[in-house]
Every structure is written in structure tokens, then in C-alpha cells.
Amino acid sequence: MEDQNIVPETENTVLNPQPPMSLISKMLGVFTDPKKTYTALAAKPDYLIPLILVVLASFVFTLIALPVIQKDTAEISRQRMLDRGMTQEQIDTFSAQQEKIGKISALAGAPFSTVAITIVASALLLFAGNIIMGGDAKYAQMLCVYSYASLIGLIGYAVRTVLIMAKGTILVYTSLAALFPPEMKNDLIFKIAGIFDIFVIWKIIVIGIGMGVMFKVDTKKPLLIVAAMYLLFALATALLTPKF
Numbered sequence: 001m002e003d004q005n006i007v008p009e010t011e012n013t014v015l016n017p018q019p020p021m022s023l024i025s026k027m028l029g030v031f032t033d034p035k036k037t038y039t040a041l042a043a044k045p046d047y048l049i050p051l052i053l054v055v056l057a058s059f060v061f062t063l064i065a066l067p068v069i070q071k072d073t074a075e076i077s078r079q080r081m082l083d084r085g086m087t088q089e090q091i092d093t094f095s096a097q098q099e100k101i102g103k104i105s106a107l108a109g110a111p112f113s114t115v116a117i118t119i120v121a122s123a124l125l126l127f128a129g130n131i132i133m134g135g136d137a138k139y140a141q142m143l144c145v146y147s148y149a150s151l152i153g154l155i156g157y158a159v160r161t162v163l164i165m166a167k168g169t170i171l172v173y174t175s176l177a178a179l180f181p182p183e184m185k186n187d188l189i190f191k192i193a194g195i196f197d198i199f200v201i202w203k204i205i206v207i208g209i210g211m212g213v214m215f216k217v218d219t220k221k222p223l224l225i226v227a228a229m230y231l232l233f234a235l236a237t238a239l240l241t242p243k244f
Contacts, residue, residue: 023049030148034206037148038213045140047147051118054150058110061161065170069106072170074098114150122146125211128225135215145210149203156199174198191238195231204230 021029021040027050029037062069077098122142129135129142156174163172171182176193184190208223215222 020044026148027053027151030151030206034148034209035213038145038210041144041148041210042141042214045138045144047140047143050151051115051143051147054118054147054153055111055114057154057157058114059107061157062107062110065161065164066103066106068164068168069170070103071168073106118143118146118150124229125207125226128229129211129215129222132225133215133217133221135217137214141214142211145207145214149206149210152199152203152206156197159199175200188238191241192235195234195238200230 021037023046026037026040026046029040122139122145125142125145126137126139129137159174160172163174164170171185172178173194175195175197177185177190180187180190180193204226205223207226208219211217211222211226212219
């Protein structure tokens, strides 16, 4: 005879709900179990702490790599001025002015761009989900999706900073561009290869999982939409980026 005390799974779930995830568990969960993390975030959006961490990381890693960034930026700028036919005196004057503001703009630019990209990207995700997929999510939920997925970038920041300091140049890559010689950096095939960055791909996958949870759809659909949006933007950027 069947045990009459067995509680059905659905009823047992209601009687014994999963305990809420801590902030640390959610941030670690983005790497180990993003679906579980976003399920916890769907009911209670929370994006401020991960966003602050990513902003701080962008500042710290930029500060560490600043000497190399300034050196390479100055060299690229100097070469462009030579190509424009500027005299050495004009180049020296401009370079001196640029050096004064270069440090401030680099350190301020990294955190500002991180926040700006988060705001815009979250809005685009909301558009993709609500308009293209016909969903009904809130902007705060998309901020959660993007901010937590951006924690993947912390590893990318660290890896690139180590490579920059080790090689003494900002021309380091965690994408397919690493398979090509640096001399090809202005070639279209090199720029296209640079689109396929391991950390960006990882981030897109996590965003797709998060959108699937927030919009209650299979992950494949939002993943394809986000990947397509990224490819269009990245290809346009690659085609429009000037030579250096």
C-alpha cells in the first residue's frame, strides 16, 4: 500500500520554500549556477552592489595599467599627428597638453563608461524582451541581469591587466585576435576576430540565461537576440574604428 504521508512535490515546495540567497551566494552563483541566481533576483531585483564592484574594478585596473596606457596612447596620438603633417613643435605642444589631462580622463572615463554602458545596455535588453519577445519585465530586472553578468568582466579585467603589465602594451587580446600578429591590427579580419572575446561570449550566455528567467522563456530565444545585437554593434564598431 502506498504511503499516505507522502507529500506531492508541488505541495512540498510550497511548504518548504527555498531559503533566500545571500548577496555573496548570488554573486558567486553567476559563475556557478546563473539560472538559480536570476530566479532569486526575479522576485527581488538587486543590482547596486555588483554594479559598484564592477565600477570600482574598472577604476583599480585602469589605475594599475595607467603608465602603459599613457605610453601607448601617446605613441598612437603622435603617429596620427605625423600622418596629418603636423610639425614636431606642434606635436610636442599638443602632447604636453594631452599628458596633463590624460591621467584624469582615463581614470574618470573607465567608471563613467561602465555606468553608461550598463544603463544603455539594460534599456536595450528591456526593449528586446518586451518589444521583440513580447514580454513584460521591469527595467530594474534588466539592470539585475546586466549588472550581475558584468561580474564576469571582473575576470576579464584582471586577465587583461596582467597581460598589459607583462607585455608593456595595451595591445593584448582575450579574443581570436590573439591568433594574429599585431601588425594586422588594422586589417578587417583582425577586427572581426577581436569580436569573439571569451569573456564577452561568457557574459552573453549569462545574459541570455538571465533574460530567459526574467521573461519566463527558453534561454535559446533571448540568447540568439542578444548575440545578434552584439554582433551588429561590434561589426559596426569594427568597420568604423579608425586605423592606429
